[in-house]
Amino acid sequence: MPIGLLLSLFLDANISRTSSEKLADLRLGRDGRGAPLTARILREDPNRTPWNFGSPLATVQLRQRTIEHGWPFSGWTTLPPLELLAVPLADPSVQIDLAAPSAVAQLETLQSETGVDLTDALDVLLQTLDADRQQAWVENLTRQETRTSRAWSATLATAVATWFLLFLTSILLIRTTQVLSFFVSRWQRRRVIGKLKAGHCPFCNYDLSGVRYPKKCSECGRKIWG
Numbered sequence: 001m002p003i004g005l006l007l008s009l010f011l012d013a014n015i016s017r018t019s020s021e022k023l024a025d026l027r028l029g030r031d032g033r034g035a036p037l038t039a040r041i042l043r044e045d046p047n048r049t050p051w052n053f054g055s056p057l058a059t060v061q062l063r064q065r066t067i068e069h070g071w072p073f074s075g076w077t078t079l080p081p082l083e084l085l086a087v088p089l090a091d092p093s094v095q096i097d098l099a100a101p102s103a104v105a106q107l108e109t110l111q112s113e114t115g116v117d118l119t120d121a122l123d124v125l126l127q128t129l130d131a132d133r134q135q136a137w138v139e140n141l142t143r144q145e146t147r148t149s150r151a152w153s154a155t156l157a158t159a160v161a162t163w164f165l166l167f168l169t170s171i172l173l174i175r176t177t178q179v180l181s182f183f184v185s186r187w188q189r190r191r192v193i194g195k196l197k198a199g200h201c202p203f204c205n206y207d208l209s210g211v212r213y214p215k216k217c218s219e220c221g222r223k224i225w226g
């Protein structure tokens, strides 16, 4: 059982899987040339919603990544800060997490390469979310907070499961060894009998065909019937 618990702590520390969930779709654009950057929250399928901007600029997805540590049950869950993933229409191969500190440099590159200015995007998006009463998201995005939660019950469940698995495998190993050694000794016995029948010493292969019921091998001196 302590081994199971140790193993489960080891799994908690070393195995993790990440999933990502979309919380909202947004769009960025300007209503006309020189107009301020505007963001809109999409209420329906983005593929079927028309762009109602004079000059559309980027799609944005608000996403929450979840990292679960441990196997098969997760003892730890980490929720990194929310992501605001912007994909500029001018270059759909680019993806910028507007909420991340690295966004500033990426936005500068985007502006110098495509002329698209999204420098105010984070502020505009935060205002839009705030106006939509999504204060929890706004707070998370501004504070860049990582939340972790510990589930000892899951760690315990993993410990029990791994202990049970260990128990099963050890039983299986013992059984297999027993069966194998049984076959090996049977094979050895058969070989000895076979050699004797052919008139040879089973140990040194000396020819004993002249001797009837040999008790000892006259060559190596080992007992044949014992």
Ligand SMILES: [Zn+2]
Binding pocket: 201, 202, 203, 204, 205, 206, 217, 218, 219, 220, 221, 222
């Ligand atoms: Zn012999």
